[in-house]
Amino acid sequence: MLSPITASNIWFLIKGLGVALEILAALLTIGFLVGGALAMVQVYAPRKWYIQGPIRVFDRIVRGIPILLLLFTFYFGLSDVLNISPMLASIVALGIRSSAYQAQIFRSALLSVPPGQLSAAKAMGFTRPHAIWTIAIPLAFRYALGPWTNEFSSELKATSLVYVIGVSELTNRASTIISNAGGYILLVFAVTALLYFVVNKTGNSLLYGLEARLRFPGFERAN
């Protein structure tokens, strides 16, 4: 067996981490924007079946099937029609999935805003959208941060599954190094795990830091 600890191997892994991070950033952004919009519609738009119904169906389906299935369906399904790269397919599929989870987080956060807050804004003469923007969203954002930390960690780990449609990311590259070296399984996976751990920890620390900066007296009691 040849030792897998070489500069080129380490660089190979790091680039895999870069791929994972690229997918993560993109999917979280899609999830944030689409999920945020879905949550706003669920909480503030009229309760008509043709508005709320499709959103609910979307949520049940997307959160109800395994990630691998979602990735396969997207990539192999779409590539009949579109010339889509595995990378893009991963981002879109995981982005859509994240939007369903983030919609739940933001919906819950918006519903946690005491109704009296918006009543007061309304009574003062804020238009409804302006009241939501100025009062509800700042509060909801604070409520959402904690659960969102969980979503961050969850999606980071989900990126390791995109190898099934041919994206060479971190975990997949670790496997490649192991098969090339003919062994050293635990060592290589330990190093890989460490890389995920560092990203996760950094992300969480940043999010907790943000939460601490945004906290106001009475925040916990208000929940």
Place this chain on the structure above:
Amino acid sequence: MTDVMAATDITKSFGSDQVLRGISMSLKKGETKVLLGPSGSGKSTFLRCINRLTLPDSGRVTLSGVEVTTDNETNMRRRIGFVFQEFNLFMHLTALDNVRVSLVKIKKMPKAEATAKARAVLEKVGLAQKEKSYPAELSGGQQQRVSIARALAMDPELILFDEPTSALDPELTQEVVQVMADLSAEGMTMLVVSHEMGFARAAADELVFMENGVVVETGPPEKLFTAPEAERTRSFLRLLSDGEPAQGPVPTSGARDG
């Protein structure tokens, strides 16, 4: 002179429950009226119909002669102050920001001007030194006073008070009642739903007694307290007066300590 506020034949039902059966009332500039009545009589619902926080089923509300409708309700609300029973201060904003936010965001006032004005009204309710405090750091009485300051900041033509002291511990009601009495003495047009008999006797120009969605009797406080025309008025007021102090708040001028 046009009434500041005139409501005509306001009705409202919630499902099968008819809460308001045709309420009419008006306020002239500088008048303070207190709306009294048992729970469920529709007092708060009526108040909320004036600024359309609750939509009336029928009837008409005018502000300085102009009807309040769905089309202009947002603008109308900017001229009407509303003080809630549960205060409803914005939790994530300091006292100063709570008072200032409407000036900056709605009136688009420059920040310096808005800050000066906000500080002035906080001073008026005796809470200048609490400007950096968040609502959770303030007592109920202080929160309600900030809430009144927040309403005052917009220079309203009329302030509606929805049971402003009902959620307060008894020892905290006096500080709020005092602010309200001073405001009334200074000429603010106020419609107050309250059980504070001291305030009603001392500050109200007229009392309106409501029961079961209708106005039973109106009149100056002393008349209703000593020689009401309706028996129901008499029995309700007797109920409330038991245990109430005989002397109400005396309007003073100048700031009080918080």
